[in-house]
Amino acid sequence: MNPFDYVRVESATAAITSGSRAGAKFIAGGTNLVDLMKCDVERPLHVVDINALPLAAIERVSGGIRIDALAKMSDVASHPLVTRDFPAISQALLASASPQLRNAASIGGNLMQRTRCPYFRELTFAPCNKREPGSGCSAIDGENRTHAILGTSDACIATHPSDLAVAVAALDGVLTIRSANGERKVAATDFHLIPGRTPHLEHDLRHGELITSLFLPDAAHAQHSAYLKIRDRAAYEFALTAAAAGLDISGGIIRSARVALGGVGTKPWRARAAEGVLSGQRPSAELFRAAADAELQAAKPHEQNKFKVELVKRTLVRALTDLAGGVA
Numbered sequence: 548m549n550p551f552d553y554v555r556v557e558s559a560t561a562a563i564t565s566g567s568r569a570g571a572k573f574i575a576g577g578t579n580l581v582d583l584m585k586c587d588v589e590r591p592l593h594v595v596d597i598n599a600l601p602l603a604a605i606e607r608v609s610g611g612i613r614i615d616a617l618a619k620m621s622d623v624a625s626h627p628l629v630t631r632d633f634p635a636i637s638q639a640l641l642a643s644a645s646p647q648l649r650n651a652a653s654i655g656g657n658l659m660q661r662t663r664c665p666y667f668r669e670l671t672f673a674p675c676n677k678r679e680p681g682s683g684c685s686a687i688d689g690e691n692r693t694h695a696i697l698g699t700s701d702a703c704i705a706t707h708p709s710d711l712a713v714a715v716a717a718l719d720g721v722l723t724i725r726s727a728n729g730e731r732k733v734a735a736t737d738f739h740l741i742p743g744r745t746p747h748l749e750h751d752l753r754h755g756e757l758i759t760s761l762f763l764p765d766a767a768h769a770q771h772s773a774y775l776k777i778r779d780r781a782a783y784e785f786a787l788t789a790a791a792a793g794l795d796i797s798g799g800i801i802r803s804a805r806v807a808l809g810g811v812g813t814k815p816w817r818a819r820a821a822e823g824v825l826s827g828q829r830p831s832a833e834l835f836r837a838a839a840d841a842e843l844q845a846a847k848p849h850e851q852n853k854f855k856v857e858l859v860k861r862t863l864v865r866a867l868t869d870l871a872g873g874v875a
């Protein structure tokens with residue numbers, strides 16, 4: 548681990564001032580940052596502890612709820628406003644990591660966590676464009692069973708690991724980001740970036756900017772939402788495939804649909820093609836399969852992850868079927 552200094556700040560202004568120094572990094576729960584510092588992937592010169600900032604509230608606001616960036620995953624997962632009005636968010640959090648990690652980790656840190664591609668975390672034996680731009684991608688012709696099939700490029704095929712980010716993308720979350728220049732809002736679907744030729748650029752957050760909160764808008768499809776995660780073992784494992792879905796069904800017709808996929812995208816994958824197939828239709832097994840087929844038309848599997856194409860279709864069909872009360 549490289550030498551670094553540490554400062555604990557007590558206001559957003561102090562955080563932004565300290566965090567804007569070259570080589571500075573914010574630390575919240577530390578469950579991702581410290582991990583990556585230990586394997587030398589992250590080498591901050593200044594670690595800026597933001598845990599004393601008053602940013603842990605979960606509150607009803609006009610048109611939805613606001614979840615502050617330092618709210619703990621476990622507190623958000625069990626909060627009555629979240630379980631009642633945004634069940635997919637609670638379910639995605641409860642399917643993440645372990646109880647100990649969820650007690651320590653924050654919402655802002657969760658959305659900022661970095662890929663679990665093993666080559667990214669292993670400095671000694673393999674090139675990785677995300678860790679060292681221009682060095683190559685070891686996964687494309689290597690171990691790629693857990694990698695992405697949507698949003699990939701010739702430079703990187705790593706999946707985005709967050710479960711929460713998938714549910715947030717489905718339910719139209721909006722981030723508030725603060726810097727020395729003031730505040731700005733970014734739709735969660737625009738926050739994470741596909742790799743293209745620059746896989747080291749992962750999100751729309753400039754150096755020194757602080758995520759202060761996440762807004763989730765009220766909607767009938769959000770109240771009737773769910774998150775389904777498929778993984779190699781039942782707990783404490785990242786997604787092979789996942790689906791976050793919300794359906795507003797009235798009079799036997801899907802009035803609005805929201806869908807995002809996890810474990811298959813280089814970013815949390817909002818499934819707009821699937822939504823287009825579902826909207827205005829009567830729920831049926833055929834419709835759900837058609838929605839999944841439409842979204843996966845763009846899939847580009849690699850040698851070891853071809854199984855994900857069918858697996859994620861079935862994941863989505865099952866999530867939609869359960870939400871619709873078992874029509875399939």
Ligand SMILES: Cc1cc2nc3c(=O)[nH]c(=O)nc-3n(C[C@H](O)[C@H](O)[C@H](O)COP(=O)(O)OP(=O)(O)OC[C@H]3O[C@@H](n4cnc5c(N)ncnc54)[C@H](O)[C@@H]3O)c2cc1C
Binds near residue numbers: 577651656756
């Ligand atoms: C064994 C293990 C299993 C896991 N399993 C899962 C899983 O199944 N699903 C899942 O989704 N996650 C999983 N995780 C990841 C875990 O959820 C993340 O490590 C955690 O959410 C990160 O939050 P944190 O507060 O600890 O972030 P930190 O480690 O403190 O920070 C992570 C990054 O976010 C930045 N950051 C933090 N807060 C802010 C802010 N407010 N503004 C700007 N930047 C900020 C930091 O600078 C850093 O770059 C797992 C982790 C481990 C170790």
Ligand code: SF4
Binds near residue numbers: 702
């Ligand atoms: S998939 Fe991305 S993170 Fe993994 S080795 Fe290739 S460039 Fe690196």
